[in-house]
Amino acid sequence: MLARSLLRALPLFGAAFKALAQTTSWTDPANTITFQAFTDPVHNVTYGAVFPPLSANSTEFIGEIVSPVANAWVGIALAGAMVDSLLLVAWPNGNSIVSSPRYATDYIQPTWYNGATLTTLPSSTVNATHWKWVFRCQNCTVWNGGSINLNSAPTWAWAVSTIPVDTPSSANSTFVEHTDFGFWGEIVAEAHASASDYATWASGGKVAPTSTTSVSSSTTSTSTSATATVTGTPYDYIIVGAGPGGIITADRLSQAGKKVLLLERGGPSTGETGGTYNAPWANGTKQLNRLYWIPTDQDFSTANGWPSAWTNHAPYTAALQARLPSTDHPSTDGKRYLEQSATVVAQLLAPQGYRNITINSSPDSKDHVYGNSAFDFINGKRGGPVATYLQTALARTNFVYKDYVYVSNVVRNGSTITGVKTNDTSLGPNGVIPLTKNGRVILSAGSYGSPRILFQSGIGPADMISVVEGNAAAAANLPPTSQYITLPVGENVSDNPSINLVFTHPSIDAYENWADVWSDPRPADAAQYLKDQSGVFAGASPKSEGITSRGRIGINAALTALPLVNPWFTDPVDKTTLITAINDLLTTVYTVPGLTLITPDNKTSIVDYVNNYDPGNLDSNHWVGSNSIGSVVDVNTKVIGTNNLLTIKFVVDASIIPALPTGNPHGTLMSAAEQAAAKILALAGGP
Template sequence: MLLRLAVAVLSFVGSVLSQATPYTDPDNGITLWGFTDPVHHVTYGYVFPPVAANANEFIGEIVAPIEAKWAGVSPIGSMLHSLLLVAWPNGNSIIRSARYATDYVQPTVMSGPILTDLPATKVNATHWKWVYRCQNCVSWSTADGTSTLPVDGFGAPAWVFSTVGVDTPSSVSSTFQEHTDFGFYGFDFSQAHVDTATYANWAAGGTGGGTPTITTTSTTTTPTQPPVSATPYDYIVVGAGPGGLIAADRLSEAGKKVLLLERGGPATWETGGTYGPAWAKGANLTKFDVPGLFETMFSDSNPFWWCKDVNVFAGCLLGGGTTINGALYWIPPYSDFATTTGWPSSWGNHQPYTDKMKARLPSTDTPSTDGKHYLEQSADVAAKLLDVQGYRRLTINDNPDQKDHVYGYSAFDFIKGKRGGPVATYFKTAKARPNFTYKQYVYVLNVVRNGAQVTGVKTNDTSLGPDGIIPLTPKGRVILSAGSFGSPRILFRSGIGPSDMVNIVKADAAAGPNLPPQAQWINLPVGYNVSDNPSINLVFTHPSIDAYENWAQVWSSPRPADSAQYLNSQSGVLAAASPRLNFWRAYSGSDGKTRWMQGTVRPGAASVDTVYSYNASQIFTITVYLSTGITSRGRIGIDAAMTARPLVTPWFKDPIDKAVLIQGINDIVANIKNVSGLTLITPDNTTTINDYVNNYDPASLNSNHWVGSNTIGTAGKAVVDENTKVFNTNNLFVVDASIIPQMPMGNPHGAIMSMAEQAVTKILGLVGGP
């Protein structure tokens, strides 16, 4: 169990974490204060005797769907030197134990706590429940002294969850794999107490109601909970990715009262993040600040930034994908907003909006603060390969409309050697305005609507409004910016989309009751028209290459000179992500349509499959994509667990797409012999390029550049109109990658940001708004 984020989270306790609230267990009448994770639907609850009693115990429970193979809690919110309680079903019984860990390894059984199962502990066909009394559990001895729960104050308990069963289900000391998910929530422990008689009754196995009390001192009082009131907003923006950040900033700049909701938490140091490498301790740098740590996003044992209810890589934190991607930042060419790529004609003049974006966030192909390029051997070798194929070198973003037979240094949106993006620019200006409110760790379930009119959003945070509902002002609007998977899911849960998806929501016990009446369902092609770049990795070796230990050491033990240089001046190798060079070429397919191939060159390799012996310190990768002009389409939807996923993958559905990509790869490797010392090792000479592509693992084709699931266009064929308003609604909009109808020319976040600039201008220009 890797609950490493407690320190990072605690700085936000009480203001942005989802909060524990009181509830009464229907099986035993016990009133607990707890939290239900909206993704896995597991409830974690606690109740304490009066503070004045100085009792070293509490009553707790875990209620989980049968899919939860095990779950656990850390009441104090950390893993190390903490009381850890875990439980799992074994047949019709619950097996549970108290655990303790002194390092981030398998926790062992803890002596001292006394666990007593209470009535209502059970296992049935759909759920399991553990109700327990935990004695010797408020204070416990550690190597450094004593740890104590803040029973008269505020804290951030942690929960853990796993879909992988324990190794020996019948044993209380069973080992188990690391949890598959975890999280925190705010908890005012001082509220979670009952009077002595009530607690004694429940602790002895009694049932029935009692009188909850607030016991912040030695005096016991009956709570007087004020009713939760909700603040209405002119605009509620759901999702703090690039689309949502730009929309929220420009709307607040226009004087509108704006609420921005993000389901995740902070990332960079400037936003309150603290999760960084040990070698950067004290430097006010997190994993997300340091560009050179990009490759570790996919290998970290504690990847809290990935959305846990999307089955592809998707970022759930401030900045969304722009906080965890390689930050390749391409200024959009004309084709990115042309009618030939599916855009309404009113979008054709993108330049004023792209200029606004560039003014806020310039690109750079020399991210190191000293203006030098580092670790460029792979770029130099690839350039030799491309030169003999008629390519020419450009500064790519100075010539955005030139994308045939061109290459240049990779361009990024890093700022002064650190991750920049919309978080460091648009968010920075928005949060300084008094009419802008930002809430994180808020999960939006659905929009609340009466027919075509949206009146607010429903969230998991009841501190923001009754039943978690946040209202709009009378002329207010909602903008969904939750991404190509998140925005469709919210629409499905709001009764908008194909009937098969909305009926899945209807069948869900928690989500179904929040749907509008079936007569108000809106049938739109939500989830269709989905594109993503198919990508194929080619791995080479060359004696000049420095593979940089394949980026394996940059988190724990980077080269000392490089880490020292970066800490001193944000310069050197670690001031850039792994890409070093990019190139494009246009191809005409057998159907007469033009498709563009893109390539990205970087030291190292994600995987190598070869019969050749090779020097691992000399490997580099060219990833070959197909972008604008691609004709294959897929579909995004949800399953019965409300997990967003591709229902139909979008790669190579049209065989001409595959044929063009194969042609492009064959052209790339055709002149290998012209570059002395260059060897292609994946694929090697045991297979052809055709067979290599045809047998490529479909899961590895994913570039995570998903667009189109809420495509813009005309009524009957699209989800949003030319102003990004959802068809058949009055005041619901989508501003994120999901409205883009065709793959952009390059990695999409530049196109997304330009799109957002234009979209918010159109929204502000519509009559009838706030």
């Protein structure tokens, strides 16, 4: 029962990573302040910081942001993440700069943080092309839940938006999500000034500058000259997204001797990847969800939207099972724990003619059956591609994995793909990573991420490419309009509607609703799991249904992927079917001693309950279909319209699945990745 609410969404961006661009010493001639500074070459924003002497053990620093006016607001996250980090946000308002310290405990609008004091220094300016914010940040090296190590090189994060804040004159203004974000290594250990220089700068004065070293900038007139050019390493395959599809594909391609680069926007997840707690993370939602349904023949049938060449999924599903064995008793002692609910469910279903089976031993048996949930656990621990496929890939010298890399678009020359554009300038000039001759790009960024990248690459419906054209920074990376490729990217989206019924029964152990299972578990259960991975913690919680409704995924002005049309109950038959199923389920509820339905209550009919269910709670995060095979990608998962003899682009993630499978889609996705990798390798003209 770990998947429901145990893992708090706290991205771990706290340590410097080798792939990140690092700051260098740079003196702003306008104010003589010498910063450890970094310039993001994509948006041409310079970020700098200088601290008092290390011996002073101070809690403040002086910072500087220099930005083109195209960026309506710019922010810094001192912990390298939005959540539980001190955030500094600024924007121009007329001829002045408005700023505020912010804080967020979740991915919501950050609110004012009372612990820090920001003072805008006199050398701050606004002109026709740029705005510059020079500021003193007091009580800023320690905040709720975090701090800056003053003798280290922490990872800091930047965020920019081309969309103005709602009330520019107010430091408390709300604003929409950033247009882009990224990371850099701020070498705080080398950013300490003398006490006298720091005091002079903090008061708005100037000192005689010492030696200067440039930071890179291509257009910012107030910045300095460019640093040495970074040469990008070419790869046979660049795979964008380290979810289950991306990891499995990367492992199989590198196993075949191809030079493979796997890019992940998030960071480490489990211990195998260096993580302790994190989301977003390598392996995406698959690292959270250990429910494991072996796909049925129906799941890969032509009736379910698959080409006939995909219907023979058996050898690929077998290859998947060889790496990821299924179990319905994940504890190493062979026992099942917290089985009270299973006993009650059996009492509920048996009178209705349901048979108890081992789910994954009979994957095609789906009519009036039930069984213990099947999971992807190995030796009492969560398995999955990170624990298996990624580990074998990492052992190969021809495989490279980089996290915290945001891919904005593929680099195109007509229908030829020459590389990908990222936020990481250490991987290539201006963040561009090239392909080898005949190299290929594979998008595995998920049902939201892959469509966004296609839109930003000039591939998709005209209205979505038009949104990209309206964003100055993103529009600069689009190919000529004559090279746009019109495809139904983002259409045909489906997701399981999640309608919850709540029962009570005197035998059920709610296990404190799992509220403090990480921080304060029951001592005996924790000791048992740590000893041999057995007991209560060697389990997870299931949910699955099927639908025929369809929706649409697109992007907004901030280039954030989101549902444009929700996929739940657009076909009224789905709602009718669901209501019938719930009523069927409840026919025997009163035959189970002690079982009581409390949601909905006894005054609410099932029809009213479903009709009035909050649409915001329907999401099961089982999104598939936004790059459906047959309409966006062909039988080889190649994006339609990118066919040439040089480089082509593929999509291998849940977005290619044309319709929801019978069970949780993860098993179907991983089998599809096995098959896609084989088809890509067999396709002529590759590296």
